[in-house]
Amino acid sequence: MSAVPDLAPRTEEEVATALRNAAGPLAIEGSGTTMGMLRPVQASRTLSTRKLTGITLLRPQEMVISARAGTTLPEIEAALAGHNQILVPEPPDLRVLMGVPDAPPPSIGGLVAANLSGPRRITGFALRDAVLGIRFVNGAGEVLRSGGRVHKNVTGLDLCKLLAGSHGTLGVITEVTLKLGPAAERVATLVVRVADEAEGVALLSAGLTSPYGVTGAAMLPRGVSAGGVAGPVALLRLEDVEASVTYRMARLRAAMPGGEVLEGEASRALWRAVRDVLPLAPAPDEAVWRVSVRPSRAPGMVAALRDGIGARVLLDWGGGVAWVAGPATAEAHAAVMAAAGVAGGIFILFRAPDPLRAAMAVIPPEPPALAGLSARVKAALDPAGRLNPGRMRAGG
Amino acid sequence: MIALPAPKPEVMGRRDEILAGLRALVPGDGVISEPLRLRPYETDGLSAYRQPPLAVVLPSSTEQVAAVLRFCHENGVRVVPRGAGTSLSGGALPLADAVVIGLMRMNRILDVSFTDRLAVVEAGVTNLGITKAVEGEGFFYAPDPSSQLACMIGGNVMMNSGGAHCLKYGVTANNLLGVKFVTITGDVIEIGGGHLDAAGYDWLGIITGSEGQLGIVTEVTVRILRAAEGQRAMLAAFSSTEVAGAAVDAIMASGVIPVALEFMDRPCIHACEAFAKAGYPLDAEAMLIIEVEGSLEEQDALLARLRDICARFDPISMRVATSAEESLAIWKGRKGAFGAVGRISPDYLCMDGTIPTGELPHVLRRIGEMSESYGLAVANVFHAGDGNLHPLIMFDANDSESFRKAEAFGADILKLCVEVGGCLTGEHGVGVEKRDLMPVQFTGPELAQQRRVKSAFDPGWLLNPAKVFPLSDNPLLSA
Numbered sequence A: 001m002s003a004v005p006d007l008a009p010r011t012e013e014e015v016a017t018a019l020r021n022a023a024g025p026l027a028i029e030g031s032g033t034t035m036g037m038l039r040p041v042q043a044s045r046t047l048s049t050r051k052l053t054g055i056t057l058l059r060p061q062e063m064v065i066s067a068r069a070g071t072t073l074p075e076i077e078a079a080l081a082g083h084n085q086i087l088v089p090e091p092p093d094l095r096v097l098m099g100v101p102d103a104p105p106p107s108i109g110g111l112v113a114a115n116l117s118g119p120r121r122i123t124g125f126a127l128r129d130a131v132l133g134i135r136f137v138n139g140a141g142e143v144l145r146s147g148g149r150v151h152k153n154v155t156g157l158d159l160c161k162l163l164a165g166s167h168g169t170l171g172v173i174t175e176v177t178l179k180l181g182p183a184a185e186r187v188a189t190l191v192v193r194v195a196d197e198a199e200g201v202a203l204l205s206a207g208l209t210s211p212y213g214v215t216g217a218a219m220l221p222r223g224v225s226a227g228g229v230a231g232p233v234a235l236l237r238l239e240d241v242e243a244s245v246t247y248r249m250a251r252l253r254a255a256m257p258g259g260e261v262l263e264g265e266a267s268r269a270l271w272r273a274v275r276d277v278l279p280l281a282p283a284p285d286e287a288v289w290r291v292s293v294r295p296s297r298a299p300g301m302v303a304a305l306r307d308g309i310g311a312r313v314l315l316d317w318g319g320g321v322a323w324v325a326g327p328a329t330a331e332a333h334a335a336v337m338a339a340a341g342v343a344g345g346i347f348i349l350f351r352a353p354d355p356l357r358a359a360m361a362v363i364p365p366e367p368p369a370l371a372g373l374s375a376r377v378k379a380a381l382d383p384a385g386r387l388n389p390g391r392m393r394a395g396g
Numbered sequence B: 001m002i003a004l005p006a007p008k009p010e011v012m013g014r015r016d017e018i019l020a021g022l023r024a025l026v027p028g029d030g031v032i033s034e035p036l037r038l039r040p041y042e043t044d045g046l047s048a049y050r051q052p053p054l055a056v057v058l059p060s061s062t063e064q065v066a067a068v069l070r071f072c073h074e075n076g077v078r079v080v081p082r083g084a085g086t087s088l089s090g091g092a093l094p095l096a097d098a099v100v101i102g103l104m105r106m107n108r109i110l111d112v113s114f115t116d117r118l119a120v121v122e123a124g125v126t127n128l129g130i131t132k133a134v135e136g137e138g139f140f141y142a143p144d145p146s147s148q149l150a151c152m153i154g155g156n157v158m159m160n161s162g163g164a165h166c167l168k169y170g171v172t173a174n175n176l177l178g179v180k181f182v183t184i185t186g187d188v189i190e191i192g193g194g195h196l197d198a199a200g201y202d203w204l205g206i207i208t209g210s211e212g213q214l215g216i217v218t219e220v221t222v223r224i225l226r227a228a229e230g231q232r233a234m235l236a237a238f239s240s241t242e243v244a245g246a247a248v249d250a251i252m253a254s255g256v257i258p259v260a261l262e263f264m265d266r267p268c269i270h271a272c273e274a275f276a277k278a279g280y281p282l283d284a285e286a287m288l289i290i291e292v293e294g295s296l297e298e299q300d301a302l303l304a305r306l307r308d309i310c311a312r313f314d315p316i317s318m319r320v321a322t323s324a325e326e327s328l329a330i331w332k333g334r335k336g337a338f339g340a341v342g343r344i345s346p347d348y349l350c351m352d353g354t355i356p357t358g359e360l361p362h363v364l365r366r367i368g369e370m371s372e373s374y375g376l377a378v379a380n381v382f383h384a385g386d387g388n389l390h391p392l393i394m395f396d397a398n399d400s401e402s403f404r405k406a407e408a409f410g411a412d413i414l415k416l417c418v419e420v421g422g423c424l425t426g427e428h429g430v431g432v433e434k435r436d437l438m439p440v441q442f443t444g445p446e447l448a449q450q451r452r453v454k455s456a457f458d459p460g461w462l463l464n465p466a467k468v469f470p471l472s473d474n475p476l477l478s479a
């Protein structure tokens, strides 16, 4: 992507005008950290939302925030910290993972467009679940809204969810309204040494099927470490009011003997590292995939990838998501696709050199009936095919 | 009264042929066409509207659903999907020329995994049926609409239903992992499954809450959760709705989010008390039911904090349950609220708008004024934590003037909800009931955009037509 975008509108109306006047396809970017994002976009001009910034509504007692798309994650987190509130889905900052540590921090519009969630996803809330409302401009340059600012809303088709995770191919998000949650009074993590992924995932499952409200369940395999903790270990996080964390941690420890407890900042730092996938630390020439599977299928899949392509992994979401680092080759990609398929899951190629990403399916191919729907839905929102052509799939 | 599209003459004229075609696809007693046996299907939870369909088909497999949809598509026959028919917005109301596809025979639990915390069930399994299947191991399915004994998971998916406990656990959308989905052309598509999140477009997200507009769901994969160690409720009564609203704000800002936070106004308290004898404070203008979860000691700690917060607002009375029985007693009136209002009024309309919680006192005051000017009583009960109002407007269905007034009153309440920054429906859906109010919340281009997405799934508008979107400007659905 260009360091300086061709178009950086300052208002929603300018975004709409830019789209109405666009002569050809546009690459859409937020903070513009997309150098390794999905497939290279087939567009000669770039439109960035980086100048569309600012928090437009913050009502802690209603647990809601609205911000223009270019507002960065740190700006939002700082505003919320003052009110002891958080974004429950814990969206990650993947700059280090993607090899662009000095790029500007992620924008909220870009995060929503990629539907990126962190460890707390396991409690039931992905970033798309926190989106209460969205303002966007479709490919025809119309300014539209879906959802609103209230917590319960089933009025009409939920275009918020369609836009979240559509990677800028259906509309340019100009503003999002997100549901908030209370910041925990206390955070603590139980660190339990395990023999391998099978034991690790079983332990995470035991934690998640306890009545203690676990809010993070990750595993650092052998050879992977974070915040001074070296794998193979299973990590279970509790976040709640003081008295609850004390009581529940005692019960968890009793159920999982041999565990050690990390408190306060040590615990927070560990989960920030897991959130941002830092423990994976891929080499500059390696590719990175994210594979989502039914948790009990993770140990087998990890073993297959380790044997097959020498992969290194980080497991989160109780084993339900594996971040995989391995050689940036067509063979390795085929192996990841196959392993995800065998495990009944899905994959996203996060990071790889341009030629590989342009040549491969970076997300699973859709069966014909779904592919037809994808094309028709794309045409329903972006009839002229102006937005991020080729980002998710070749020709689409 | 709400207009329905004119029946298609070419379909009405081929009735026998269509019935024979359906009988070939769903043999046995799976196709109903005798007027008497169609009666149970002519309405749903919005019983003011009735319309017998052309026929009802009760398939027992995904293959049969696919075959029926393909047949209807090829023959230009409109289709109305149906679960238990508890929709309060007329979502399952038939059309004279439509085939109702009822999912109630697809009621098997297909797979339960406690380690992976999921259950795969057919669309006709009831909401409570899922919890019943897993509660032996201490698990439950979280969204708990008051209709949970009857309503089906397929209907829940299509309405994105909520419940009293969605303040903590979220609504249906937040508890789904996958669906088996049949398109109008009869293609069967697996969406999601045992894993979290999509790699391509979020099909699960757009299907959830789509009110039968996009296709038919035949199987659903839901998250199941381990239940907390216990739960306990408290009740706090206040001298005005303003003060109770301020207490709600204080609770939500405190960092202690209860699992449920329910609000009842004076008429509702009185109706429920007369019905359930729950010991509700009859001198109060407003009352909150607050529930917390955890071990006994956690419950004590949380209730103490919530009691302290409520105490800052000069409550008339407070009652903290000391046992599970006392909690049940506190809930008893609230759970029977609809039935209780049904006893004091021959008929009622249940509204469902959502407002920003800060607007609560203002909105309740306005509803009170409207109640006076329309001359119709209203009882307010709602999910306070998320601002989802359920004003129950009482009227007499035998008096058409009373019904007309009740509908106009309801529409005014929903317009008010939108005006203060909220929406027309928080959990009951648009259906036919709120269809013509959609332009209050959405601009022309916004509605057109939603319609284009609908058309991407259903170009001929055969799926549950005449619901959700106004009929005007729709050449496929002229009245």
Ligand SMILES: Cc1cc2nc3c(=O)[nH]c(=O)nc-3n(C[C@H](O)[C@H](O)[C@H](O)COP(=O)(O)OP(=O)(O)OC[C@H]3O[C@@H](n4cnc5c(N)ncnc54)[C@H](O)[C@@H]3O)c2cc1C
Pocket: A027, A028, A029, A030, A031, A032, A033, A034, A035, A036, A037, A038, A049, A069, A070, A092, A093, A094, A095, A098, A100, A103, A105, A106, A107, A108, A109, A110, A111, A112, A113, A114, A116, A167, A168, A169, A171, A172, A173, A174, A348, A349, A350, A351, A388, A391
């Ligand atoms: C497959 C994949 C690859 C990734 N690659 C990288 C990477 O190379 N570098 C990196 O730092 N992070 C990467 N991330 C992380 C992620 O993209 C960003 O952290 C996050 O999206 C926000 O960053 P941003 O504001 O810089 O958005 P961008 O990285 O600029 O954009 C992210 C995606 O969202 C779209 N988008 C951005 N803003 C909007 C908007 N307002 N409306 C509609 N669409 C919008 C873009 O077209 C792009 O497809 C990747 C994520 C995924 C899922």
Ligand SMILES: Cc1cc2nc3c(=O)[nH]c(=O)nc-3n(C[C@H](O)[C@H](O)[C@H](O)COP(=O)(O)OP(=O)(O)OC[C@H]3O[C@@H](n4cnc5c(N)ncnc54)[C@H](O)[C@@H]3O)c2cc1C
Pocket: B044, B045, B080, B081, B082, B083, B084, B085, B086, B087, B088, B090, B091, B092, B103, B123, B144, B145, B146, B147, B150, B151, B152, B153, B154, B155, B156, B157, B158, B159, B160, B161, B162, B163, B164, B211, B212, B213, B215, B216, B217, B218, B338, B427, B428, B464
């Ligand atoms: C007393 C009472 C209390 C209620 N309480 C609540 C509450 O607390 N919270 C709440 O959210 N709702 C509540 N409701 C409303 C209602 O129960 C819900 O909307 C419920 O989800 C409807 O489920 P159902 O199986 O009855 O669906 P139906 O009413 O049969 O259908 C609902 C809609 O979904 C479509 N549909 C149904 N099944 C399918 C399928 N398999 N595929 C495609 N489309 C389908 C229908 O066409 C219709 O548009 C209540 C209703 C009553 C009568």
